[in-house]
Amino acid sequence: MKYGFAICLLSMLHLMCSAQEQLSTEPLILNNMKLKITFGDTELTATLYDNPTTLDLxxxxxxxxxxxxxxGTEKIFYPKQKLTRESAPDGxxxxxxDITYYAPWGDVAIFYKDFGYAKGLISLGVIDNNGIEQLMTVGSTEVILELQGD
Known part of the structure; x- marks a missing residue:
């Protein structure tokens, strides 16, 4: 009887942890806010995730x-101030x-190719509608990043 209760309790804890893991893998989206990225005559938008690092940016x-x-994988820039790592996953x-923040170096990266797991990388958002194709074709370029409300 004692072992049956312990097994039941462990099973419940496992289910609760599994559910929490599933919840934490889906990013929360910032409602009514988009990031606008402008370079030359091109304007891209990105969906932003609701986390402390994104809010800091x-x-x-x-x-x-x-x-x-x-x-040959990403476009990067360094914000004036480092962003918070509060509540961020390990990597x-x-x-x-994907738009990310690489905390060890303090740079924001926009990936135009898939990449492997990186410790210290924090997800900030994602470019909408395959707009990354336009960004990956330009060399080093000046951009304006600003908030665009819906």
Missing amino acids: IKQLPITTKLEDYA YTPSKG
Whole structure:
């Protein structure tokens, strides 16, 4: 009887932890807010995720900066101030179109190719409607990042 209760309790804890893991893998979206990325005659939008790191970046907008190509995989820039890591996971596996913050170096990265798991990488959002194709074709370019309400 004693072992049956312990097994039942462990099973319940496992189910609760599994449910929590599933909840935490789906990012919460910031409602009615988009990131607008403008370069040349091109304007892209991105969906932003509701987390402390993204909110910290929003506080610095608008940002005019030069995006630099890094490792043939991503475009990066350094915000004026480092962003918070509060409540951030240990790392992240980015996909093409993901906007992330690499905490160890303090840079924001927009991935135009899939990449493997990186410790210290925090997801901020994702480029909408395959717009990443336009960004990946330009070299180092000046961009304006600003908040766009719906």
